Amino acid sequence: MIAITVKFLGGLRQEMGTAQTSLSMPDDATVGDLEPRLRALGLDLDSEKNIVVLNNRGLGQWQPNRPLAADDAVIVFPHIAGGSGTSRPVRFPET
Amino acid sequence: MFQGGYMGKLLRVNLSTRQSFIETIEPEEFRLFLGARGLGALWYWREIGPEIKPLDAENKLFFFTGPMTGMPLVSTTKFELTTKGPETGRYLCSNSSGNFGPRLREAGFDGLIIEGVSERWTAIVIENDAVQFVDDEGWQGLSPMQARGKLLSQVPERKTKWATMSIGPAAENRVAFSSIFVDDGRAFGRGGGGAVMASKKVKAFAVRGDQQVPVADANKCKEIANNARTDLKTSRAKHRQLGTAQLVEIINELGCMPTRNFQTSWDAPDKVQGVYAQTLRDKYYVRNYACYRCSVACGQVGAVKEGEFAGATARPEYESIGLLGPSCGITDMAAVIAANELCDNLGMDTMTAGNLVAMVMELFERELVTAKENEGLEVRFGDSRALLEMLKLIAQRRGLGAIVADGAKGIIQARPEWKPFILHSKGMTFAAYDPRGFHGMGLAYATSARGACHNVGGYTVSEELLGTKYDRYAVEGKGKLVKTVQDNRAYIDSLGLCTVVRSAYKFSTSPTPETLLAITGYDFAPHLMTIGERISNLERMILVREGVRRSDDDLPPRMKEAIPDGPTAGHLISDQMLSVMLDEYYAVRGWDDQGMPRTETLEKLELTRVLETA
Incomplete structure (x- = not known):
């Protein structure tokens, strides 16, 4: 089994009741296996309310079949923007 | 065309002649530019030529509201300042919350233009269409909140309360990044609007009125407001x-994270947690702060109860914490609250102030300046007391503060050898995001209409x-992203x-x-992104008229150095990378390779005729 550390930042820490947790994943687990495990923790991953980052890149920017490794690190945090900046990402019209 | 949303008038006050005029805003101008920032850019194009300097008598302050300002919905608080700004020496747009915009509309106006120079220090009181001046040399030296209190003590009590704008001592000393404060804690923070107001010898404004902005469908507005409150309760919890x-x-x-003047972009979490939101909440939280008609109330008022900074109170936002905190090597929330409060009392932008104190700290670390040049004060990273003392020196233009008070452009002119240590674009210092970690932010800073900024430039x-x-870390795709975010x-x-x-x-x-539709009776929705693009292009034409070209859409030398450590170690934005992003950005904008809007782009956006009116 591989242990993947998941850190909760900002207001999510209080919501989750902990600063971090560890996910035990099978040795052959891939990036695509992460999302359901994160949802099982109770994280709202719909409507882009929270952002999931794996090794400093957005989770969706990794190939789903990329194997997970023991030193992979996940952070999850709520959508917040500084000052009066936008707090929700723009959605692009398809061109 | 419009059944509501606009008063259709603006108030122009000439300080030199003490006359005021009521002027009409045409429906076509609302259709093309919507309000607030769009109308500010339009009037600026017409009335502020490239030869006018920020502190010249010919410069003006344009305040415009939008169709939602003051409407019976949630958080309809914003209005816009447009002027030639001292920090960049060019076009400045800035928005603020507070009650002033809504009250200006109740006085009967969508906009307020201040021009000329008063002979004596004065405050302007607007009640409906009556304009009065409260001359008093005693206005000088007051903090923004003291000036507000003094003015409110002199206006008659009314059922509908007054809203105010005021400036502090930093503005009186023409600090290039002095702010205009709105009511009791909001501000036109960036760009130096305070110094422009001071150059006109206006210390404060008060406004109120008895009119109502017409609404096309009041019942529908009520329904939309209820739905918005329900949505925000969870979505903005x-x-x-x-x-x-x-x-x-x-x-x-x-x-x-800007850390020690962007020398790196990260510090150990156990250190930085001293300025985390949870620390603010656990140790300093007093109450939430809400703007006009806002049910979110995201402002967190913090007070220091004990220790060196006991008694300090402020409402620190992320940008202020980042730039007065880690960028100055400070991870003590009490010190950040004290520095934020001091900036508010002096009337200065926390962001540029934090950036430039961090620059001074780096100059000391590199032994490029000495305490002798700074009235005996050494200013080093992590020294909270020195941060506060340096802020005072800037506001009073003493020691190195005499140079720093002129902002990035002024500093580079006076001390070109300090250029490598100033994080800015077009004279406006960086927001609290290191673009080497998000390259879209680099393009946003480089192309923002008011200089490095995460709001006007875009938050990517x-x-x-x-x-x-x-x-x-990609450069491809960022041109389209930044254009979309900006529009x-x-x-x-x-x-x-x-x-x-x-x-x-x-x-x-x-x-x-x-x-x-409920507010104006007009279906703006299919045109809103085009309106945004039109405003972006008008602002670009203003900048082009003021001499901006591709070489000005730049990032400072530090961005070309690799981040030395932390999660983004090794990343940078080279000249070539920025060039690729600019090429794509100009192409999607319909601009030529020098960043000039093409004729066909201006025609497509119905700007050709507008531009002929200057």
């Missing part, structure tokens, strides 16, 4: 809980993590609405029609 300060932890973990961080076609923001800034609540009204890149 974390804003209410911890405010924007929670970005400190997030941005640090992402390796994007979320999309650079969520987008699937590129990642944060979206340009129309939001023209509505008179706070951007934090925009999703509750579906003001995205594909907006839905109901809110503006």
